[in-house]
Amino acid sequence: MAALFESLLALPWPVTAILAALFFVATLILLYPDRAYGTRSRSDIPLAQENKPLIGAMAAMAQGIDFRLERLLEQVRRQGEGKPYRMTLYNPMFGPMDMIVISDVQDVETVLRDPYTFVKGGLLTSLLTDFLGQGIFTSDGERWHAQRKTASHVFNVKNFRNFNGDFLHEVGYLIKHLEAARDAGAVVDLQDLLLRCTLDSFGRLAMGSDFGCITQPGSVKEGRYALPTVEFMEAFDYVNGTVAVRAMQPFWQLQERLNGTTNKIKACQKIMSEFADKVITDKRRKMEKGETIGEDGKSTDGRHADMLDYFMRTTNFDGGVPDDHELRDVCMNLIIAGRDTTAQTLTWVFYMLSSHPEVEAKCREEINRVFGKDGQPTYEKIKELKYLTATFNETLRLHANVPFNTPTCTKQTTLAGTGTTVYPGDIIQYSPWVMGRLQSIWGPDAEEFRPERWLDDGGSVKKENTFKWPVFKAGPRICLGMNMATQEAVTFMAQILRTYRLELVNEDDPSKWGKYDVDPAKRQGRYSSALTLGLKGTVDFKVHLVQ
Numbered sequence: 001m002a003a004l005f006e007s008l009l010a011l012p013w014p015v016t017a018i019l020a021a022l023f024f025v026a027t028l029i030l031l032y033p034d035r036a037y038g039t040r041s042r043s044d045i046p047l048a049q050e051n052k053p054l055i056g057a058m059a060a061m062a063q064g065i066d067f068r069l070e071r072l073l074e075q076v077r078r079q080g081e082g083k084p085y086r087m088t089l090y091n092p093m094f095g096p097m098d099m100i101v102i103s104d105v106q107d108v109e110t111v112l113r114d115p116y117t118f119v120k121g122g123l124l125t126s127l128l129t130d131f132l133g134q135g136i137f138t139s140d141g142e143r144w145h146a147q148r149k150t151a152s153h154v155f156n157v158k159n160f161r162n163f164n165g166d167f168l169h170e171v172g173y174l175i176k177h178l179e180a181a182r183d184a185g186a187v188v189d190l191q192d193l194l195l196r197c198t199l200d201s202f203g204r205l206a207m208g209s210d211f212g213c214i215t216q217p218g219s220v221k222e223g224r225y226a227l228p229t230v231e232f233m234e235a236f237d238y239v240n241g242t243v244a245v246r247a248m249q250p251f252w253q254l255q256e257r258l259n260g261t262t263n264k265i266k267a268c269q270k271i272m273s274e275f276a277d278k279v280i281t282d283k284r285r286k287m288e289k290g291e292t293i294g295e296d297g298k299s300t301d302g303r304h305a306d307m308l309d310y311f312m313r314t315t316n317f318d319g320g321v322p323d324d325h326e327l328r329d330v331c332m333n334l335i336i337a338g339r340d341t342t343a344q345t346l347t348w349v350f351y352m353l354s355s356h357p358e359v360e361a362k363c364r365e366e367i368n369r370v371f372g373k374d375g376q377p378t379y380e381k382i383k384e385l386k387y388l389t390a391t392f393n394e395t396l397r398l399h400a401n402v403p404f405n406t407p408t409c410t411k412q413t414t415l416a417g418t419g420t421t422v423y424p425g426d427i428i429q430y431s432p433w434v435m436g437r438l439q440s441i442w443g444p445d446a447e448e449f450r451p452e453r454w455l456d457d458g459g460s461v462k463k464e465n466t467f468k469w470p471v472f473k474a475g476p477r478i479c480l481g482m483n484m485a486t487q488e489a490v491t492f493m494a495q496i497l498r499t500y501r502l503e504l505v506n507e508d509d510p511s512k513w514g515k516y517d518v519d520p521a522k523r524q525g526r527y528s529s530a531l532t533l534g535l536k537g538t539v540d541f542k543v544h545l546v547q
């Protein structure tokens, strides 16, 4: 051994250095033959085959995210539906990461019932902080709890009646645009129109101020009907799309600095902050003049209170008064919560209807039965639309708009379903998108689009176990806007479907797919990269009047 060492030292120093480096790497590979550097060896949970020596699953995670959901589903099936498995990673900022992927309903329930043990954690916060700050989505513990309490003021029954008027106002504009596109024989991007509607309505709900996105006049260029861009909307969408891909890029800070993204994000933040700051200043002035909000949710000058009104009149979790920065975070969080989720899910509804004419016919039959020929879409009538509600739920089952959730474990816990033990620092991942397609949860027809599965024998909408269907999350952090989103979506569906038939076109454009094939059945990844699951590119429809 000593002789070997001596002869090594006798070699020219660059050769010695290379041999030493090779020796070092080989030793590391021996220590981490099947997982990422620094992660623990454990025999109780199998490693997915994507894990490689030293780098773990980093290469697999870095592959385009376009059809990542399909890949995740394949992986879960390969490992065995409901059985946990591990993906290991090494992140330069956070060090070794052990990700436990779960898909068993009771395992998911253990995690979601306890948001104080399974927290959002530092990884998520660091990826999203320049967009969502310390708002409700990125907060844990008392900071989260205080925000949830304040925001829930807006979600009471009285307000739901008011929302109905708001939704009808928005969909009225949307219908005018559909009419104009039909008159011109042009195609129209439905996702764009819907995102404009919900940005306006959430601007009003969150801060009492709308962005005028859907009220713009449209025009036709090269056979496409479109509306002019709105600065706030562009800024919001740019930051949303950028932060969403960070989790796949271990060196995102460096990358963003080198390719100019950091500066662009700052410019977008300026646009969004200026808008929010103006609203906050106006509200502060009114408060100084003595404006108050009554028990009935109305201000002294008779307007409906928005969420910002409530946040400006409450103290923080630490007893302090929220500053402008915190209030801006409140607005951005509420807009991201309600705007993209609802508009994108509605786009998926019409996308699914285009290939399921029998479902569309049943929806129309119900609308005609409940509304009559010219009946008004009142709050009560909207609640009677059970088949439409079932169609909305079924769309969300197959296209869960928040497709992943990755809480961090802070206390050793045994998951109730599979008996798996998870430890502090473990990242738990479950995907409502994947769970929506598992036969072990939904039966042999899990991948079929069948709204009837949501209706009981009396025709009422079944109340599913939310842990089996965590599209709105479940437990103490369940989505605050779940009922509101359903009400909004059903109102939009009813008002559009009673007059128009939308025909999906231009789906043969390869740039809209993560993995394109001439055979539509073999295409994968019709997804945009954002925090929520939208459709990539335009979603073009031709508009026809219902005969």
Ligand code: HEM
Pocket (backbone or CB within 6 Å): 136, 137, 148, 151, 334, 337, 338, 339, 341, 342, 345, 400, 401, 402, 405, 470, 471, 472, 473, 476, 477, 478, 479, 480, 481, 482, 484, 485
């Ligand atoms: C189809 C529409 C919607 C879907 C699929 C949806 C889904 C979700 C999901 C999955 C979460 C949990 C996110 C997480 O913590 O990781 C969430 C939280 C939340 N959602 Fe929704 N949402 C929708 C619409 C809305 C609407 C219209 C609002 C109204 C403002 C809203 C307000 C919220 C809020 C405030 C939270 C945070 C709850 C908390 O952490 O305590 N959502 N939503």
